[in-house]
Amino acid sequence: MIHFRVLKQSKRSRARLGILSTPHGDVETPTLVGVATQGAIKALMTDDVVATHTQLLICNTFHLHLKPGEAIVAAHGKLHKFMHWNRPLMTDSGGFQVFSLGFGRDLNMGKILKGASSERVRAHDQPQSLTITEHGVRFRSPVDGHSLFLGPKESIAIQQKLGADIMFAFDECPPPVAGTAYLRESLARTHRWAAQSLAARTSRQALYGIVQGGKFFRLRKESARVITALPFDGFGIGGELGGDKATMARMLGWMGDLLPPAKPRHLLGTGHPEDILGIVRAGMDTFDSIAPTHYGRHGVAFTSAGRLDMKKTSFLKDDRPLDPKCGCKVCHDYSRAYITHLFRAKEIAAMSLVSFHNLSFYNDYLARLRRDIRRGVL
Ligand SMILES: [Zn+2]
Structure with a gap:
C-alpha cells in the first residue's frame, strides 16, 4: 500500500509539495515519472536512471503482457527484480492501447488533436481493428495476430503478476474527435470498469482510478464525482486536455479543484518541458512523459537555453x-x-548520453x- 502526505499547499497556486511513500521507498512530489514501456528506459541501464535522480517509473501493462508475458516476469521475481529497479514503480492499465490500436489507428491520430475538432466518432461506433464490449476489449495481438481480450479483470490480474507498487484501473481513452454522445457512452463504461477494477484487486498494491471526460468540463466533473466516490488510493487524469497549452492549463486547473486534496494525482502521458510549470501549478503530484527520452534519442537536448538539435554540424566546433x-x-x-x-556517426551511445x-x-x-513551493514563491 501507499501513503501520501501533503507537506505544503501553496497559497499562490494549486501547487503542493508532498511525499508519496511506497513499499519501495518515498517519492518527493511533484515529480516526473520515467516511462519504462517494456521494462526499461530506452537506451539507459537502470543504474543510469537512478543517477538521473528519477524517483519513480511506469511500465506498460499491454506491452509486457504481449512480450514477455506476465508469467515470465512473475517467474523472475516480478517487475522490480526483473528490471533491477528496487524503487517505486507504477504499471498503467493497458487502457490507452484500447484507443491507440482502435480509433487512433483508424483515424491516424494521437490523443491530442491539433486544430478544430469535429464529431467523427458517434454513439455505438466501433473501431475497425478491435471490439469494445461491456467486459473489455477484444483485439488482435500486434506481435503474432492472436485474438486477445483485455478488460478490468484481466488488466488487474496482469498488473498483480507484474507487482508494481501502484496500478491503474482499466479505462477507455476516447479519441479527441469523439462526439459527446460517444463520450458519454465511453465514460459510463470507464466508470463501470473502475468499480470492476477495484473489485478484481486481491493484492496489497495501490490502485489509482482514472478520470476521463475529454475536453468538456461537465463530463470531467461527472467523471471526477464518480471516480473519487470509489475507494481508490489515488487518481489518474487521462485523455484529451485540449489542443493548446492555454486550454490544457485551464483543464488541469479544473482537475486540481475537482480531486480530493488528500490523495495523490497523476497526469497520464503529458509533460513537455514547457508544460511542467502549468502541471505543477495545477496541483498535480506526478506526471509521466516520454519526452525526455524520446527527444533524447532523436538528438534533441532540453537545456536552460531551450532545445538544442545535436545533429547540427555547427556543434562540431562547440x-x-x-x-x-x-x-x-x-x-x-x-x-x-x-x-x-x-549522432552523425550513428553511434548508439549518442542516444544514451542525451537521454541521460x-x-x-x-x-x-x-x-x-x-x-x-517550499519557499512560498510558487
Ligand atoms: Zn546535463
Missing part, C-alpha cells in the same frame, strides 16, 4: 557541455562536439520547483 548550468554526469564529462559527432542529460534536466527542474 566545446561546451549540453547545458553549462546542468550538473549531470554527461555535462561534466562530454562536449557538444563529441555528442554531435556520435534530458532526464537529469527534468529532475533538476522539478527539484527547483519543489524548492520554490
Whole structure:
C-alpha cells in the first residue's frame, strides 16, 4: 500500500509539495515519472536512471503482457527484480492501447488533436481493428495476430503478476474527435470498469482510478464525482486536455479543484518541458512523459537555453557541455562536439548520453520547483 502526505499547499497556486511513500521507498512530489514501456528506459541501464535522480517509473501493462508475458516476469521475481529497479514503480492499465490500436489507428491520430475538432466518432461506433464490449476489449495481438481480450479483470490480474507498487484501473481513452454522445457512452463504461477494477484487486498494491471526460468540463466533473466516490488510493487524469497549452492549463486547473486534496494525482502521458510549470501549478503530484527520452534519442537536448538539435554540424566546433548550468554526469564529462559527432556517426551511445542529460534536466527542474513551493514563491 501507499501513503501520501501533503507537506505544503501553496497559497499562490494549486501547487503542493508532498511525499508519496511506497513499499519501495518515498517519492518527493511533484515529480516526473520515467516511462519504462517494456521494462526499461530506452537506451539507459537502470543504474543510469537512478543517477538521473528519477524517483519513480511506469511500465506498460499491454506491452509486457504481449512480450514477455506476465508469467515470465512473475517467474523472475516480478517487475522490480526483473528490471533491477528496487524503487517505486507504477504499471498503467493497458487502457490507452484500447484507443491507440482502435480509433487512433483508424483515424491516424494521437490523443491530442491539433486544430478544430469535429464529431467523427458517434454513439455505438466501433473501431475497425478491435471490439469494445461491456467486459473489455477484444483485439488482435500486434506481435503474432492472436485474438486477445483485455478488460478490468484481466488488466488487474496482469498488473498483480507484474507487482508494481501502484496500478491503474482499466479505462477507455476516447479519441479527441469523439462526439459527446460517444463520450458519454465511453465514460459510463470507464466508470463501470473502475468499480470492476477495484473489485478484481486481491493484492496489497495501490490502485489509482482514472478520470476521463475529454475536453468538456461537465463530463470531467461527472467523471471526477464518480471516480473519487470509489475507494481508490489515488487518481489518474487521462485523455484529451485540449489542443493548446492555454486550454490544457485551464483543464488541469479544473482537475486540481475537482480531486480530493488528500490523495495523490497523476497526469497520464503529458509533460513537455514547457508544460511542467502549468502541471505543477495545477496541483498535480506526478506526471509521466516520454519526452525526455524520446527527444533524447532523436538528438534533441532540453537545456536552460531551450532545445538544442545535436545533429547540427555547427556543434562540431562547440566545446561546451549540453547545458553549462546542468550538473549531470554527461555535462561534466562530454562536449557538444563529441555528442554531435556520435549522432552523425550513428553511434548508439549518442542516444544514451542525451537521454541521460534530458532526464537529469527534468529532475533538476522539478527539484527547483519543489524548492520554490517550499519557499512560498510558487
Ligand atoms: Zn546535463
